[in-house]
Amino acid sequence: MATIYVDDRPYEVDPGKNLLEECLSKGLDLPYFCWHPALGSVGACRQCAVKQYRDENDRRGRIVMACMTPAMDGARFSIRDKDAAQFRAGIIELLMSNHPHDCPVCDEGGECHLQDMTVMTGHNYRGYRFGKRTFTNQQLGPFINHEMNRCITCYRCVRYYRDYAGGKDLDAFASHNHVYFGRHEDGALENEFSGNLVEICPTGVFTDKTLKEHYTRKWDLQTAPSVCAHCSLGCNTIAGERYGQLRRVLNRYNAEVNGYFLCDRGRFGYDFVNGDKRLRQPLLGEGGEARPASATEALERGSSLLGRESRVIGIGSPRASLESNFALRTLVGARNFFSGMAAGEDHLVARMLRVLRGGRVRTPSLREVESADAVFILGEDVTQTAPLLALAVRQAVKQAPRKEAMGLRIPRWDDAALREVMQQDKGPLYIATTGETRLDEVAAASCRGAPDDVARLGFAVARALDETAPEVDGLSGGERELAEAIAGALRAAERPVVVSGSGSGSEAVIDAAAQVARALGRERPADLCFAAAESNSFGLGLLNAMNTSEAFQRVADGHVDTVVVLENDLYRRAPRAAVDALLASVRVVALDHSTSGTTAGAALALPAGAFAEAEGTVVSNEGRAQRFYQVYVPQGETRPAWRWLHDLARAAGRAELSTLGSPDALLAALARAVPVFAPLPGGLPAASFRVNGEKVPRQSPRASGRTAIQADVSVHEPKPPGDPDSPLAFTMEGYPQQPPSALITRFWAPGWNSVQSLNKFQSEVGGALTGGDPGVRLLEPGSDGDGAYTADIPAAFERRDGEVLVVPLYHIFGSDELSAAAPAVAQRSPGPYAALNPGDARRLGVQDGEYVEIELDGAAYQLPARLMASMTAGVLGVPMGVGSVRGLDVPAWSPCRRV
Amino acid sequence: MANGSSMDKPLTGDLRSDGAVLDLAAYEKAGGYEALRRVIKEMTPADVLKEITDSRLRGRGGAGFPTGQKWSFVPMGENAPTPKYLVANADEMEPGTFKDRMLLEGNPHLLIEGMILAAYTIQATDGYIFLRWAYKLAAERIVRALAEARDKGYLGKNILGSDYSFELDLHTSAGRYMCGEETGLLNALEGKRANPRAKPPFPQVSGLWGKPTIVQNVETLCNIAPILRNGAQWYLGLSRSEDGGTKLYGVSGKVKRPGAWELPLGTTIREILERRARGMQDGHQFRGVLPGGASTDFLVEEHLDTKMDYGSVQAAGSRLGTGLMVVLDDKTSVVGMVLNLERFFAQESCGWCTPCRDGLPWTARILQGLLEGRGRPGDLERLEMQTRMMGPGNTFCALAPGAMEPLQSALKYFREDFEKLIPSVLSHEISC
Amino acid sequence: MLTEQERERIRAEATHYDYPQAACVEALKIVQEGHRWVSDEHLKEVAGLLDMSPEALDSVATFYNLIFRKPVGENVILLCDSVSCWILGYENICAHLKTRLGVELGETTADGKFTLLPMACLGTCDRGPAMMVGSDLHRNLDNEKVDEILGRYRQTPEA
């Protein structure tokens, strides 16, 4: 710690930080542009000028840039100094000399960092009287709108996109006051994290194109804290609504999870909530036809389907909340509750949980992955299945070289200087997967193989780390060498992380990853990060239910009259024929937010609220339980699934559930029923929680048109809906200041309308939110699983004549069911294909683009061949969830022929 | 040892009057590479460093930093990072400056020998001559000289049989004033945009590709071999100032005999203007002079007896800069000349920092407005404010502060020329 | 398409450095030697050879004054517009050149023979006004001298 003086007041600061971040951490306002907490300093914009004095007798001082000045012990500064203040106002005036005066039509207006800083500096009269330079804009694809005239040349976009996110197709062009930021030519931005440009850019150059489709000002959005529904990482988001439509998703900072960033799937995938496939009214299925019905009618039908005498089972869902799943479980009884995951997926999740609860390993947060200095990825294409984990790994590879560079006494925040010393050096990242991955470009080595071979490499690494681990037979010299190299890098690291997941579909791969982590974790638990498939896969896994195949078996055995399917399209879980048969043989009550094959075949389909229309809790891959809140009360008969289930239980006279009418009640019951959830009720703010006796408002104090918003329906101001289920209010009334971190509905502070106001919510810049980051970790290293080495090592993969091993591949845009229904994401989704090795293609006699046929579970799939040299001979990859490719149980052997 | 002229003109004494280049044989005949032979055999890097420091050689590229001191910041010894680099700054793009061209075209071996010696001192293994694109003839001659030096064992592996090796290559730029700024130059060499870098860390610690690097002006480097050949004392004796050596001075503008000459450091402006450049052209009166290139403050009549050395020019309110003067005469518009300069700087701004990128075009537009009869009250105050906004320390590199020097001094010495261009408040209001 | 020889030269340049990007300006100049300017297609080709994205290469290409990203004529005239030449009559020479060539600064003559560009100080201030045509430097210009120089380049057939 050091003491510095700012305007003659002493402050305790960290001398390893720069003055700008320390000022912001202490609550002092100082304008800035080119600096960003995640990107460090480069000193380009000259906005953060302050006076620095040699000592207390120095009255003149000199202007320095706070972002480039270390907060050194004894240093004396002034923010208020007249010269410095004039200089800062002068910089704004210069920036405004080319900036259009178009705030009223600019999408950034009202949440613009430039607006805020302009006001902060006091610049208000334009001295520049000459013409402004103008640019043409580019078409950057479905996510990002480009309006270059608004650029103030802070360089944050390229520094984020290129240096932080590893993007290649955005750069700075030309020079002097013509510097242009964009692509080399029109086209969709390729990087998976391009959406963060919306928040990184301090003005309206890069804005959310999906928001533009149904534009609303920030202050008019009704917003609530949410959790991303599109993969297992549980990134925190803020979802905003107006007029019954979900308008956009922004990042919600959580230091331990997503920090400042989201992936494009998470940011732009929300639009399925507004989709035309939404189920808005109950449907009664009769003889293959479906008829819309009222809620009363629907509950009547439900009570007859679920009557006491009928034998009912429930199929839950890894994309539905704990509350809804537990409500279903309570409704049907634990012995009749199934997880909704296919058998394969269910086994993988169970395996991962057993490992994580078994000691010697611990599950790291994304923040911890970011600070790893060696990473070994086994079998998981994280960019496609758990995107933000890939962004974290991209930061991790900078750790080792950065540490070395800091040896030259360059401070950590001095971004450009560190990058100069680091050049293209990368810390150790090793990747073993079936298909090529976007992270290969930053890996020290990456290798390809069938899942069994990927697993064998893992087991070999474990053996190289610890001689007591079982040996792997029949390794080649090259494999042995690679294993030694990986083991060496992991052993040498201070914070190694092993990454794997269910993406490969292989339990052996998970075991192998566990083996490596166990071998590393002999002294203290080693970090092992597993990606799962869906937002609540781990939550479902912890419920310890039977899987979907078992449900199908139960039905086939003839012991079932009614199946309640919760937010789940069974066609994505099982082969088409099996689902067809099930729907034909029993009566199905399906609850979902959108229509699907399952709702179409149901006797009763009930419109469930999507994530923004309901409240609930999900458990991320880190084992972190987090709550998302209802953003708005949806139109029509849509209700949260847990409420439908509760209402159904009442109607059907099933008493077990009928007392559990709120998320809090459900969680409390869950905590009693399943011990692992015990910390939940205390860890998440209950509905009765109040700040200073008040609720937290979902609307900003500036929301406009409150009295007129429904004037087209009625001229009487309607009573705003109440919210008995959460501490949030559907109005602008309530606690006007900062709520506890779990209840942050928007980032705003006086004078800070943009997302940069975040610094007011953090304990220190880049640190935890004030009062701690939200979420409850349910998985800590323990002993209730098994931590021993397994000797169950698969034999090396051998290709077969006439058959291929079909393995799953993933796409960030396309593989996830929900986001794929958002138009912008759908545009970026590939079509179905079959990836195969050129040698295999030659043997089959197919060229790139020609069709091959495979056969799985009795169903044939015809797919265009995509020749990829990285595919192992004898292995064929298909993109999961894309087009007709769903419900596959892979890896599996299949015949393969040319069509 | 060389003839008399090279004893008092170590840089240009041997240049041929017909403009042809000194080839290796001619250079050796004039004593070339003697210093290298001696140094490599008899002197340690520390010995050389001491000699250079004692000679009080200061940088000739504009900033005037003491050369020996700069070299002393390079990490030495077993644990020093490798490789280390030496770069000759031959970008010479400062308007009004044409001295390095003379040396490069006339005697490339003088630079090469100086570079080998400098590299030896800091134990650099690789070097580049960063040459501006327009110097085609110089490029040809450097390439040939490099080949000659390599053939003779002066360059490359195990120089003159020692265990010291140094590779030296020519790199030509693609045109940008910022390439001359030493950190911009490093970025340009790396194949990047020539934006400057923040200091610290200084290039001596983290330069080219993050390795220790010395960047030195051509003229500076051309002094190294003569100093090591004849000694620091001799070098100090050449000067009429407290810093050592001679300096290339030059004059352009409406003088009778524009050109460049090597003279003792500290020769007065008057002597250079009147004795060397032979005074103003007929019908033209002297009004002022930019003493050291486009980015130095104007000096006027009263300063003519100022010595052209680092301290004296500074005391007079300007900078020695490159030492090449641009003369302003009474027939030339002051505002027009300043506009020309500011346009140059605005055009050459790299676009990295705000004051420079957006302040210079605005400055140029105000000046242009004045000349086009669209001046307004307040314009001069606005110009003055720009000179403060772009003062030293306020911008990322020295380009914009340099750009402000001629403007601020013109506003001081020639204010009436500006004021004349501002219509009175009344007529302006009416015309609106 | 670049010729095989050009590709080879670019690859060779790249081997001089630890990072191929360092050769990128050199590579663009090789393109210009053969094609006068750098088209989008050439840019992409060079980017591929140097393991850079087209964006990264174009970012550098558009920074420098003498990398041409638009077509230029057979002879590029770079007329010094810096201070000493300006004092010595740049504006006259410029006006004369524009009339003779029938183009404005930045334009190419209809016959594709000349492109007229302003250029920062050519480092020959004692002998201004000055200009370069291709790689030849011409100094102490006046109108007659300009006419004579233009005449010479008009006659020479393209190399």
Ligand SMILES: Cc1cc2nc3c(=O)[nH]c(=O)nc-3n(C[C@H](O)[C@H](O)[C@H](O)COP(=O)(O)O)c2cc1C
């Ligand atoms: C905008 C700008 C342009 C410069 N151009 C040159 C140049 O063309 N040649 C040069 O030697 N120094 C130039 N300098 C100075 C260099 O940054 C650096 O100080 C010099 O090369 C160091 O060498 P010296 O110590 O031998 O003078 C320039 C500086 C700035 C700020």
Ligand code: SF4
């Ligand atoms: S350059 Fe700029 S913002 Fe940027 S923060 Fe500093 S000086 Fe400061």
Ligand code: FES
């Ligand atoms: S000003 Fe023209 S050559 Fe220097």
